[in-house]
Amino acid sequence: MIKISKSNCLKAGIVTMLAFCSLDNIYAQRELTNVNSIYDEQHPVPHPNGDLYYSLGLHPQNIGGQQDLGDIWRSPKTGVSEWGSPVHLKGISTGGNDVVVGFTSENTMLVYHDGTSRKQGIHQYVLSGSTWAYEKALNMGSFRNNSRHFSGRLNEAGNIMVLSLESFGSYGNEDIYVSFLQSNGSWSSPQNLGPTINTYKQEMTPSLSKDGLTLYFSSNGHGTTGGRNIFYSQRLDQSWERWTAPVPLSDINSPGVELAYIELGDMAMFTTTQNSEGFGDILLISKVSIAAADTTEDPIYPEEEEAGPDMVNEVTQEINVGEVEEAVALDVKEVTPPKTPPVIIEDDRVSEPEKMVIGDITVLDINTLEEIPYTTSVVDESANTGQTEAGSVYSEDIDIRISAKGYFPQVLNVRVLHQMTEPIYLTPIVKGASIVLDDIYFKKGTSDLADDRSTANLQKIAEFLNDNPDIKIRLEGHTDNLGDPQLNKELSMNRAGQIRNFLVEQGISFERIRVSGWGGSRPVASNQTEEGRNKNRRVEMVIEE
Incomplete structure (x- = not known):
């Protein structure tokens, strides 16, 4: 789920047919009117049975309310290129940013959680009957996302993930990384795709073609003059660090924000704000034809930006817990729009410090869901020292460590704790973590x-x-x-x-x-x-x- 500049205008509620002409192609784009609402649809991922899963941001029914960056919603496939009214999947959503990464099978789904109530990382859910139940957190080595933004997708074979993170070795803001499934069931630490793909700006919503050779992504770099545009680049070898120079999909890019291009057989899907006044709409399009890359030529690499310092990663390991979704049907045509204008957010990391109060916190064992005793302390001791307690006031944007005997600690930003109403889950220390x-x-x-x-x-x-x-x-x-x-x-x-x-x-x-x-x-x-x-x-x- 990507945060985008918002407007208080409503989205169009009718089927929209748009024709974009170039010297070579004419692409007809069709809005998914049963899916799109007055809110922010982003990051669509199709289930093997054709149902559409996506993140819906700033919706009042989201777990975290109307400021929630994204809960998981599902729209059932009803016909050829047709999807029905969406259903809110509360059991796989949290009060923070939740993003479907992909499906390893019809019964197994991978979902990113930002750490608001579940540990930051990618988690696995399994289908039990008609509901999704929580199974475990994936072991992904040194996975760490220092940004509130996340996007990423699993390839069709289910053994490669491309991810947009701000992490170890990032050239600026969010970069694109790749992770590979290992023989023992874990995933490799995310590997940066290098400076041909990544710039000092933002690279987001990556996906791979069926053969794994073409990477699609969105960026406000690579010469983009406004919004974010979709680009493609082709891999030149097995290192995942040599790529052709990114080329914009100029026939579908607009002055707005285009994100999340993904191939669907002969079709493709992406999101745009072109006709939605700053909010994301999901559109269907004929797949763009791309010629194969000439792998005999070396790519041109731009000058590298200096990478920032590494940060300690958090531990991930397998957890077994049964948490069942609660499906709530929603008729998007009857949703009442917000009465107050949404806040325009260009870069949420540039903001003035404000006083934050830590309220009462409930900490639970992620396996048994039983309440456990805990302590809190300030991570940056230059900002404060010693133990914290409910009612403590902080004027700095600092991190707080939540610790419990026999559990791995969790570090959360004081701003998150200030707004948190749900429990915090800690994972027991287990052999092999x-x-x-x-x-x-x-x-x-x-x-x-x-x-x-x-x-x-x-x-x-x-x-x-x-x-x-x-x-x-x-x-x-x-x-x-x-x-x-x-x-x-x-x-x-x-x-x-x-x-x-x-x-x-x-x-x-x-x-x-x-x-x-x-x-x-x-x-x-x-x-x-x-x-x-x-x-x-x-x-x-x-x-x-």
């Missing part, structure tokens, strides 16, 4: 810690272990593949050992910490780029028992 310690830095070629920041972050790891005295961990050191393999293995072992020594000095029992060094034998990204090598140089903490 892991976290990448991205904020621990070493001096080049040594096992010596690089700075005070690294020491401070290790102190937080010691506090976590002191709060959970029954768990044992394994520290795994990794390097890139440059240099002598044996020396790399020794260096990775020494770095893991250095962290263990520090934790032991903080009072953690030596017997609770095992170490191993893998050198460059277990990369999570390509070693052909400096960005990939930076990701591969890491230490992971794995829960042993």
Whole structure:
């Protein structure tokens, strides 16, 4: 779900036929009148049976009310290129941003949640009868989204996801990443597609062609002069880092915002604000014909923007919980429009600080749904120190850590906590769960810690272990593949050992910490780029028992 500039005008409520002519093609675009409403339809994803799932933003029936960026809605297929009135899927929606990524089968769906009430990441639901039940969170390595925006889709084969995130190695705002299904059922850490695709601006709503060679995405970069346009680019090799220069789909782009182009056999679907006064409408179109790329030529790469610093990723692991959707039918023709003009939002990350109050918080075990005792603390201790409590007032845009003994902590922005009315769910610590310690830095070629920041972050790891005295961990050191393999293995072992020594000095029992060094034998990204090598140089903490 993408936030777009809003207007207080209503959408058109009739079937719209639009003809766009070029030298080569004429594309007829048809609005889905039973689906589109006066609100913001975005990110359509078809189910294998033809039903249409999508995110609907700013609707008063959404879980988070009219400021909710997107709940999941479904429109049943009623005929050839026809869909019926939508149904609100409350059981797979939260009070935050929810986006369907795709279907691995008719009975399995992948959904992104932004962390408002479920852990940030991509979650799996299974169809039980006529309802969707929660199954687990996907293990995606160092998955982390630092933006409130998210979009992404699963390929037709169900083994590749293309994702729009602001994450490790982003060139500016949201970039496009790729993740691959692994043999053990987990997914690889998202890999940035590189500077041919990604700019210092926003790249969003990616999807792949059936053969996996053509990438469609939207961007306000690549020479776009207004709104966001849809582009395509073709992959030149298996690295997923060499692409042809992006080309706009000029026959369907408009002065408004076009997003979420996806192929549907001989047809295609996308969203536009052209005739909806700032809100997204879903349109159907004949698929745009694209000639195959000439893979004998090297692509032209624009100058790289400096990547920002890495951030610690949150842990994801499998959880079994049965949460059932509640389907509520809605007749879009009878919806009453908002009486007050929506707020125009151009970039929600540029805003003045305001005072925020943390109210009473309910924290539940995500498996049993039983209430658990917890503590809260400020992540950035320069803004505040010590424990927080209900009624605490903050004038800074800071993060709050919610912790409980035997559970992985969750970090939420104080603005989210200020508005939150639903419980927070914490995940029990289980064997095999892991976290990448991205904020621990070493001096080049040594096992010596690089700075005070690294020491401070290790102190937080010691506090976590002191709060959970029954768990044992394994520290795994990794390097890139440059240099002598044996020396790399020794260096990775020494770095893991250095962290263990520090934790032991903080009072953690030596017997609770095992170490191993893998050198460059277990990369999570390509070693052909400096960005990939930076990701591969890491230490992971794995829960042993």
